[in-house]
Amino acid sequence: xxxxLTHAEVVDKAKLLPAFPSIVTQxxxxxxxxxxxxxxxxxxxxxxxxxxxxxxxxxxxxxxxxRHQVKMGDVYTATSMIGMEKLRExxxxxxxAEFARTAKLATRFWEHSVSVAVCAQELAKSVGLSxxxxxxxxxxxxxxxxxxxxxxxxxxxxxxxAAEMGVMPIVEAERLHLGLDHCQIGYFIGExxxxxxxxxxxxxxxxxxxxxxxxxxxxxxVAEVIANALNLGARTGSQVTYxxxxxxDKLHIDFxxxxxxxxxxMEARADYACAIFRK
Amino acid sequence: xxxxxxxxxxxxxHYIPLxxxxxxxxxxxxxxxxxxxxxxxxxxAGHKLNQANLDQIQTRHAEIICVVEPDVRTPEEQEAAWAxxxxxxNTIFQLADxxxxxxxxxxxxxxxxxxx
Numbered sequence: 001x002x003x004x005l006t007h008a009e010v011v012d013k014a015k016l017l018p019a020f021p022s023i024v025t026q027x028x029x030x031x032x033x034x035x036x037x038x039x040x041x042x043x044x045x046x047x048x049x050x051x052x053x054x055x056x057x058x059x060x061x062x063x064x065x066x067r068h069q070v071k072m073g074d075v076y077t078a079t080s081m082i083g084m085e086k087l088r089e090x091x092x093x094x095x096x097a098e099f100a101r102t103a104k105l106a107t108r109f110w111e112h113s114v115s116v117a118v119c120a121q122e123l124a125k126s127v128g129l130s131x132x133x134x135x136x137x138x139x140x141x142x143x144x145x146x147x148x149x150x151x152x153x154x155x156x157x158x159x160x161x162a163a164e165m166g167v168m169p170i171v172e173a174e175r176l177h178l179g180l181d182h183c184q185i186g187y188f189i190g191e192x193x194x195x196x197x198x199x200x201x202x203x204x205x206x207x208x209x210x211x212x213x214x215x216x217x218x219x220x221x222v223a224e225v226i227a228n229a230l231n232l233g234a235r236t237g238s239q240v241t242y243x244x245x246x247x248x249d250k251l252h253i254d255f256x257x258x259x260x261x262x263x264x265x266m267e268a269r270a271d272y273a274c275a276i277f278r279k
Numbered sequence: 280x281x282x283x284x285x286x287x288x289x290x291x292x293h294y295i296p297l298x299x300x301x302x303x304x305x306x307x308x309x310x311x312x313x314x315x316x317x318x319x320x321x322x323x324a325g326h327k328l329n330q331a332n333l334d335q336i337q338t339r340h341a342e343i344i345c346v347v348e349p350d351v352r353t354p355e356e357q358e359a360a361w362a363x364x365x366x367x368x369n370t371i372f373q374l375a376d377x378x379x380x381x382x383x384x385x386x387x388x389x390x391x392x393x394x395x
Contacts, residue, residue, distance in 0.1 A: 083340030166373040229389045231371060241374040243381045255384035260292070261308065261345070263392045268294035268343045 003155055004179035010188045013151050018102040020193045021095040023048050027088050028136060028196060038087075042075045045091055054094045058082065058276065088132050093117070096139050097277040105146050108234035113139050114277055115232035115270040120223035122266050127251050129215050137202035137220045143189050144182030144203070152178060160237070169241040171207050183207050209247045218247035230263060232270040289350040291395065294343050297336060304328045308345035310336070364393035 026044045046052055052075055059078035079087055093114070100110045117138030124134035148156040159173035167173070171181040187204035195203075201213075202220040209217045221244055228238040248254075292307040305327055312320040320339050322332065325347075336344070352360065368386060375382045 086340060086342070163374075166370075169374055225385070229368075229371060229385055230392075231367060238371050239374055240372050240382070240385070243375075243379070243385060245381055248381060255381065255388040259388040260392050260395055261294075263389070264292065264294035264345065265343060268296060272296040272298075272342070 002177055002179065003152060005152075005185070006179075007188055010147065010180070010185050011192055014147060014189045014192055017147070017150065017189075018099060021048070021051075021099055023051060024092050024095050024136070025194065027092055028132075028199075030088070038079065041087060041091075042079065045075050048095070050098055051091060051094055054098075055079075055082070055087075055090060058090065058094070089121075089135050092132075092136055092139065093273065093277055100146070103146055103150065106149065108236055109142060109145055109149070110277070111233035111274045112227065112238075113142055113233075114273050115227040115266075116141060116220070116224045118269045118273050119227045119232070119266045120219050122262060122269070123219045123223050123226075123251060123253070126253075126262075127215060127219070129219060133196070133198060133216055134219050134223070137199050137206075137216055138223055140186070140190065140195070140199065141203050141206045141220050141224065142182060142186065144184065144186030147185050147189060148174065148178065148182060163239055164237045166239075169207075170239070181207075208242070209244045211246050213247065213250065215250060218244070218250040221247045222251055222253060226263070226266065227270070230267055230270075232267060233274060290347045291350045292345055293348050294345050296343055297333075297341050300328065300333055300336075300344055300346070302328055302330050302333065305347045306345065307347040310341070310344055312336070312339045312341055314339070361394055364390065368393075 023044055027041065030041055030044075045055060055075055056078045059081040082090055096113075097110070100113075117135045120134035120138035121131040124131045145156070148159075155177045156174070159170060159177045162168055162173040162176075163170040168176070171183060174181040183204050183206060187200055190200040190203050198214055198216045202216045205213060205217045206220045206224055209221045213221075225240055225243050227233065228240050231238045306322055306324055309324050310320070310322040310326075311318055320335060322328075326332075328346075350357075368390060372382065372386055375386075377383060377386075
């Protein structure tokens with residue numbers, strides 16, 4: 001028997017998910033604030049002992065790999081190794097990785113999200129959009145699937161199986177078995193968590209961007225299609241079903257041009273990012 | 280990403296994380312690192328990396344670099360790799376409309392990338 005999910009049920013059950021990391025919201029607020037400083041960002045990080053430990057650990061790991069002998073014990077020193085530009089990305093990524101672990105999100109969903117986040121950043125660079133927003137939208141675009149796998153695992157598994165066997169696209173299979181698809185569910189959750197409107201739109205429309213879309217919607221849509229086409233992340237069950245012409249136009253991307261360098265950067269960065277957040 | 284060196288030995292371009300980079304690797308693409316829009320570091324394609332270069336690059340927080348590597352595969356191994364990539368793409372694109380020009384172009388671009 002099919003389920004008919006409603007907005008109210010999605011929101012009620014979303015409150016049972018682990019608390020959304022407040023540091024992500026705080027870091028997002030610093031993106032558009034010209035007056036924000038490294039000190040403020042470090043202060044946010046230091047309020048979260050788990051993230052503090054992971055940032056310092058990551059910096060020490062990089063230091064060892066690069067044959068440095070300096071042992072870092074605080075976030076300020078660690079930041080000098082990671083780099084200010086990378087710090088927001090690392091903090092958001094590590095926070096969401098902890099969230100995914102607490103929420104028991106399957107590795108393949110998480111690694112797909114990380115891959116889309118990296119591809120979105122590479123695309124964003126080419127159109128002058130904030131790479132921070134692109135990374136966050138990529139990480140969160142399938143948040144609706146986290147909700148589905150947590151609360152309706154059997155029905156969601158049926159939908160995934162239908163998509164992987166080529167019976168129908170995942171969003172159609174989800175609507176058939178559950179009444180709503182992960183884009184709508186993700187939008188409701190983003191609204192509940194108070195994510196920026198542009199990120200909410202990217203989550204809602206990433207499968208089927210509307211003609212008058214925000215650039216971040218186009219970036220997230222095309223990034224996910226490329227990540228699937230390259231089979232990035234956990235490398236299982238990737239499907240390309242649709243590619244929006246208006247989204248490609250918006251980003252001025254033309255696949256008849258030489259894509260080897262863009263694809264090469266995306267693949268190398270996705271593999272590396274998945275390895276970092278897997279630890 | 281297949282290229283030819285001057286002695287005709289087949290090579291491939293490969294993007295790798297900086298942590299995997301080592302002295303004596305050859306840059307496959309120019310490496311240009313900027314800070315606030317200003318070029319702070321610049322190495323040309325074909326440059327052989329040394330430890331000092333790697334130290335300079337890491338202090339500027341580069342994440343990946345493009346290097347040239349010898350392609351040691353036999354023609355049979357190449358054919359097998361391309362056939363495997365074609366099969367994988369058939370599965371990934373099985374629900375896509377092959378008549379859609381964009382889909383067709385994307386699939387071709389991925390296959391071209393896999394063949395290099």
